[in-house]
Each structure stands twice: as C-alpha cells, then as structure tokens.
Amino acid sequence: MKGSYALYTVDENPNYDQLIEEYAPLVKRIGHHLKGRLPSSVQVDDLIQSGMIGLIEAARKYEPSKGASFETYAGIRIRGAMLDEIRKGDWAPRSVHRNSRKIADAIRYVEGQTGRDAQDSEVAKALDMTLDEYYHHLQDGVGSRLFSFEDLLSQQGEREGELVGGGSTPFEGLQSDHFRQHLAQAISKLPEREQLVLALYYDEELNLKEIGAVLEVSESRVSQIHSQAALRLRARLGEWGDSQS
Secondary structure, eight states, X not given: OGGGGGGGOOSSOTTHHHHHHHHHHHHXXXXXXXXXXXXXXXXXXXXXXXXXXXXXHHHHHOOGGGSSOHHHHHHHHXXXXXXXXXHHHOOSOHHXXXXXXXXHHHHHHHHHHHSSOOOHHHHXXXXXXXXXXXXXXXXXXXXXXXXXXXXXXXXXXXXXXXXXXXXXXXXXXXXXXXXXXXXXXXXXXXXXXXXXXXXXXXXXXXXXXXXXXHHTSOHHHHHHHHHHHHHHHHHHHHXXXXXXX
C-alpha cells in the first residue's frame, strides 16, 4: 500500500508512512459508514480512494503541537475528501436541487410571516401544491437531503480541521465558533419530532427503518421528516449566512 502513495511522501513528517499504514482502516470505516447514507450510485471504492487522499494530506499537514489527536484530525480530512468527490460527481438531478431551494424558500417565507415553525400544510400551500405533492417532493430527493445535512456538518468539521492543521487566521476561528453555535441553536429550535429523527440518525446511528420502528411510522415518513428538518435548517442557516455577509 505504501508504494502506491510514495509520491505523496514528504520529509517534514518522519511518521508519515506509519500514519498511513496505521490509519488506512479508518478510511474504510468512514467510507462504509458514509455509503450507508448515500444513493446506490455512489460507489464505496470511490469513497475509499478519495478518503486515502484525505489521509495522505492529513499525514502531511498534521502538527501534534496543535493539540488534537491525529485520528480526530485525519477523520475530518478523510470525510471532507470523500464529500468533495461526491460534490464533483453531483449525482442529484437538477430538479432535486431546484425543488430543495423552493421548499427551503417557502419554509423561510412561512416562518417569517408566522414567527413559528412552518407546518407541512402551510409550506405546501405556499408552494401551490397539495400535501401529497409536497410529501412526494420531500421523498423524491431524500438521498440528496441526507447528503446535504452530512455535507453541512462536514463543512463545519473541515473548518475546524483547518484550525487544527494551521494556516487559518484568528478571524476564521471566530467565524467557525459562530457557525457552530448557530448550528447548535438552529437544531435545538427544530420541532421536537425533527430533532428526535436527527438525534436517532446521527447520534444513535439508526437507519431510517429502525427510526420508523421507534416512532411507529413508516420508513418513508421518517425520510420525509428528515428531509424537512434538513431543509428547515437550510432556510434558517441561510438567514445566518446572509447576516454575516
């Protein structure tokens, strides 16, 4: 394995080869875990290949003096490299991106008008859809929404990884802290059921079918709740991004 990546070896880190060999299994674990949250069109081998590049970069740039363990730092880099590869492929149809933006905008509009969580029926009405049509759009791009939320969390992790690895300014560190605080606040203000679905999925690592059993609803209903939570966060975090620009 080391021979395959010898071109990336640098003199600055004497433990480079050892780190690559020791943490290669971490790349596979992250790849298989992430694959379980993505559409079948995404190949785990592609994720692992991209993750190895992330591991190589982590081994090159890791500075123990920054305080974080190598596993923590490498995990951020590996995950970020995998998601970068998925972004390049952009497997979601344009219609999914377009509908996601419309739904997020509708949620933002309704919540701006009412001052409370937008209800399903209110969002559907704002979109001039029936409730069934609205649920169909949520279900249609569920894989994209699962990825979008993973991507959101990963982008924040990459920011933190940059701080660990050096090269960022104190201002960037402040921005990272602000984003993390706002994201945590936004999640805490989601409707209770949406919070529960996210907690079971991301913290407890249950799949959609298992969450459905816990909530006593269908797997498709869980995916709709998850999609709506992700789009609600997109709407609210979009407002935060606008306020920072």
